[in-house]
Amino acid sequence: MIQTVYNIQDMYRLTGFEHQPLSDDFDIITHQETYPTTNKMVAAHRRDFFSIIYLESQQEGEMQINQDKHAHLNDILFFQSPQHVFSFVRGDSMKGFLIFFKPEFILPFSNDVISDFSYFRSSENNLFQLNQKEKEAFTGLFKAIDAEKEHTDVAKALLLALLEKARLLQQKHRTIEQAIPAEYQLVNNFKRLVNNHFIVEKSVEFYAEQLNMTANYLNNRIKAHTGKTAKEHIAHRTLMEAKNMLLYTGFDVAEISFRLHFSEPSYFGKFFKKHTQQTPKAFRLNR
Template identity: 65%
Template structure:
């Protein structure tokens, strides 16, 4: 099974950050506070809590979410829930905020976070680039939450206000997306699904079923609009994760193989060589 992070403290341990959260169900900090401890590359994982992250400057880092590599972007607001698989390569000197909270933290005010705020859903856009006004209003809320972090009751209302503000930003993005032809929306939804299930599910049939399509039809439509079949997209996402782990972690090849849920390291080696013409060891040694 893919690595599941069961609490905020476990996330810090997993990423190498030497920090104790404000509470078991809530924490807020700046990106600057994560240096120099956080690992260069954090492998794909799920979290059983929610994250709202603002990046003022991404620098040389990369986020891998929604089947896209987000790099060299500024003023980005993005959202994670237990539905998401997430990995990243940490950039140098990033600025911004990280906010973590469990579903229980917002009770009784918000009972179903994903239903109320769909940008936490794995099939919705959850990465937004902010304009100047949106950035100012959003960072003001983060700053107040940071300042009032010891007052849990107040922070609940402030987080709710941040989520409501984010819903308004999402509505703008929905207006833009509605103008996109249906088949391009299919491509985007497929990519989001792959990003959040590529480790556990490597067959086109799984994604076709999720989209109420046949595997052949999905392969055909994805290739028409992207130049690659659905299977090639799945393979590319697996390879991207494998290459990042080979380059930026000290995990041995067997560990990487099992993390990516190959039954045997030999199967992973054959898969990697088939698509890169190099063994995993040679790829790592040559970089």
């Protein structure tokens, strides 16, 4: 089953980052601070806390968000919750900030982070492109939090200000999304669900149920607008994760099979060869 990381320090161990968080329930760092120790690739996992990722520039590497492979990202803000499955391949020159916090950190101002700030919900849009004015505003907030990180009450107040500012950003993007045709909204919602459940849920029926429609209807609508069936999208997301683990980790094929929730390594091998015409071992050797 997919790995869950329960605290910030364990996440740093998972990623190879040699750093002690400010506390058990809060930390802020820059992407620049994570060099050179952080692993090149971190496999899909869940975090039992909240993350805010500001990426000012990404000249190399990629993030897996909403089933899409994102590279060369600039001025994006990403909100991650325990609902998300997250993985990344790390570039060599990323800039920006990362904030990690547990719900306890912002008590008593919020009793339910996902309800109060719905952009953390996996079914919502979690990735926002910032314009120049928004970039300046959020960069100022990140810098202020970083400057006051040793003063818990001040850092908490500034973090809440950032969360409230992000609510306004979400409202703006919702207005834009409402102008998008319903069929494209369906594709976006489907991709978000796949990205956050593909490790465990590989059947079209699961996603169709989440979207209140039949599996056949979902397959037809997704294929009509993307050229691929819903089943092919699920397989593609699984395959991307498998390739990244083969390329950037030392996990053997059996471990990768287990992490991707295949019942047997042989089933994973057949799946991989069907989609790549290579065995997992051959793919790794020929990289």
